[in-house]
Amino acid sequence: MTTITLITGASRGLGRNTALSIARAGGDVIITYQSRAEDAQAVVAEIAALGRKAVAFQLDSGNIGSFASFVQQLRGTLRETWGRDRFDHLVNNAGHGEHAALTDTTEAQFDRLVDVHFKGVFFLTAALLPLLADGGRIVNLSSGLTRLTIPGYAAYAAMKGAVEVMTRYMAKEFGARGIAVNTVAPGAIETDFGGGAVRDNPDLNRMLAQMTALGRVGVADDIGPMIAGLLAPGNRWVTGQRIEVSGGQAL
Numbered sequence: 124m125t126t127i128t129l130i131t132g133a134s135r136g137l138g139r140n141t142a143l144s145i146a147r148a149g150g151d152v153i154i155t156y157q158s159r160a161e162d163a164q165a166v167v168a169e170i171a172a173l174g175r176k177a178v179a180f181q182l183d184s185g186n187i188g189s190f191a192s193f194v195q196q197l198r199g200t201l202r203e204t205w206g207r208d209r210f211d212h213l214v215n216n217a218g219h220g221e222h223a224a225l226t227d228t229t230e231a232q233f234d235r236l237v238d239v240h241f242k243g244v245f246f247l248t249a250a251l252l253p254l255l256a257d258g259g260r261i262v263n264l265s266s267g268l269t270r271l272t273i274p275g276y277a278a279y280a281a282m283k284g285a286v287e288v289m290t291r292y293m294a295k296e297f298g299a300r301g302i303a304v305n306t307v308a309p310g311a312i313e314t315d316f317g318g319g320a321v322r323d324n325p326d327l328n329r330m331l332a333q334m335t336a337l338g339r340v341g342v343a344d345d346i347g348p349m350i351a352g353l354l355a356p357g358n359r360w361v362t363g364q365r366i367e368v369s370g371g372q373a374l
Contacts, residue, residue, distance in 0.1 A: 125199070128152050136343060140346060141347040153210065154178075155179070187238070217239065222224070222320075237282060263307075266283040269283050271373045306365045308367045308368065313340055
């Protein structure tokens with residue numbers, strides 16, 4: 124049976140690449156986006172061109188009050204599009220960056236990071252659990268910044284650290300249903316995340332490349348296929364793990 128993977132924040136960047144990687148491997152995909160409807164529909168079209176099914180939903184991953192209606196929409200789409208009541212994989216990818224010194228971080232910045240990266244992941248996963256198939260998979264996105272420190276990312280990294288602890292608890296609590304839960308922690312990646320700093324700042328790019336065993340920073344194609352591989356049948360015995368995908372950054 125074809126797998127169905129739900130990926131949050133998949134209109135661009137790592138989410139988009141993950142969606143396309145899963146489609147290339149033969150899976151169908153449901154993506155969410157916050158505001159980039161046109162970009163999301165472009166991803167749906169790319170997946171359709173690969174011969175797979177895809178649907179896009181608008182969702183603010185930090186708006187916990189919207190999750191109940193999202194679940195109802197999703198339930199209807201699963202039945203109408205796939206003739207199924209459940210999907211197979213959840214990738215909690217949606218997120219944004221905030222770069223500010225700890226003492227300069229505002230309460231509004233902090234609260235938004237909590238809502239999107241931690242509280243949103245916690246409650247969206249709980250809301251979707253009845254629709255996730257037994258034996259399914261969950262991947263939560265973290266960051267290499269939970270292992271190494273770069274000034275200006277204290278609040279962001281703290282949220283991702285919380286996600287890593289939460290992942291282990293999810294793996295334990297959902298294990299009775301055969302659901303594997305892991306964290307993927309990308310290193311420095313050339314995307315538009317954080318204003319495109321790694322991609323567009325040559326000095327920063329060079330510095331990070333020098334810190335990396337494989338001699339360069341990452342690109343989206345280093346992450347999406349890895350997540351698709353983690354969701355493949357051969358990785359059914361991996362759960363509760365933090366898997367860093369960084370090319371050997373700061374070893």
